[in-house]
Amino acid sequence: MKKWHIVFDADKCIGCYSCLLSCKDEHVGNCWLPYADRQQKKDQKWIGMERKERGAYPRMDLAYRPTLCNHCGNAPCVKNAPDAFKKREDGIVILDPAHAQGAPELVKACPYGRVSWNEEIGAAQKCTLCAHLIDEGWQEPRCVQACPLKALRAVKLEDPQFEKLVADKGLRALIPESSRPRVYYKNLHRFDKHFIAGEIAYLENDEDVCAKNADIRLVKDGAECARTKTNPYGDFRFDALESASGEYTVEAELPGRGNVSVTVRVEDACVDIGTVYVT
Template sequence: MEKMHIIFDADKCVGCFNCQLACQDEFIGNDWLPYTESQEKHGEKWIKTTRHERGRAPITEVAFVTEMCRHCQNAPCEKAFPDAVIHRDDGIVLLNAQKAKGNREIVKACPYGMIHWNEERQTAQKCTLCAHLLDEGWNEPRCVQACPLRALSVVKCTDEEFAALTAKQHLKPLEPGSNQPRLLGRNLYKVNTVYIYGAIVTRADGVERAMGDANIVLSRSGEFITSAITDFFGEFKLDRLPKNSGEFELTVSVNGVEKHCQSVFVGEECPDVGVICID
């Protein structure tokens, strides 16, 4: 049986909020029963985009994460409220519009905060993956259709085919756990890992000059971890390091000759090793 799967790419999302606007356009003021009642005009966001910063000036990076209901295979909301949750054969998880009415407790059943309370209608609500449109023959929900950079996409395939795609494209859940979300992310290292950054200079006659093409190697206990080459400005970045991964050795070489070695501690934030002079 083919199921719907959602892929988010953190390398493509620019935080334009088109997906959110499309969702609001589709659901505010429109009852799509029996799928869902209309979304509240203010306060509810069935899809949301958050901004994440890494590093400090001058080497900073901003990335965005867009998230919605994960349409979990092993859904905690379904376990907590089996009568109020509909798990369709195509993988889409819906709230039963009648049984969600007046049931504030359902909101707490989603560990990701993706079930919302509609004060006007006194009902619990969430992303339906535009099931009303898919059932009419649409290939994708409004948020995906509206994304100008294809940071969001949907794939309809069997779970086995999606498992193969997940392995091939290194897709990951947005958070760890055993709920088996159908929303997976690509390039999530942009928000959940850190990088070491710095710059290499040489000094002659009291003048510092940026050192391009220097080879920066990160290792631990003699084992190679990653490397980078300094750019025209002498700057480098060693990316995709797990947060709180501890102590490493950083070595700078030029034309195969080692010029500098120091230890670097990787904690919660991106370590800045500053400007290293290799006279």
């Protein structure tokens, strides 16, 4: 049977928070029993948002990732409170509102912090993946529909098909695979890996000129591990480098102008080699 999955791409997300706002719009003040009672207006979220800043001015970036119930295939919440959490055939995990009323202990049934307490109605709650809409024929929950960049996608696939997608696209989950999460992330290197970046330039009549389209090689242990070209401003970047991965050499060559190489170390942060001149 096909099951719902959510796939998020950190490279596409601009942190507009439309996904969070649409969740509020759908669930605050709206009672979708038997799926879920109304969401609390303030101080309760069924989707969270994490952000990560890397590098330093002028070579830095900012990434966002929404966090929500993973609708786990092997869900700890279902094991911890089988009367309250129900796994549907389409993969969606529902926290039964009748069992959740007056049961704050259910917040702890999820080891990943995806169940929260609604003070207004006195009930434990979590994301339903808008099951009330899915059961009406919607092909995506409100958060996915609201995303202007298509950074969030809902896909309904058989488990082997989804496993292939995970492998082909290099997707990763935020929680252990043993729980068989159904929410996966692309380009998570923007949260836990590092880049080496810089600018290549040359001098002409004592003026700095950006070296656009220069060939840049990243060399590790004497072997090339990546290659790129500078953009029109002479900037380049090698990304997704592991923490503490050691020494790299950046070799730059601008045909007709010269070349330069710089050796750096990647420890626990991104590296900016600054402006380097080919001669």
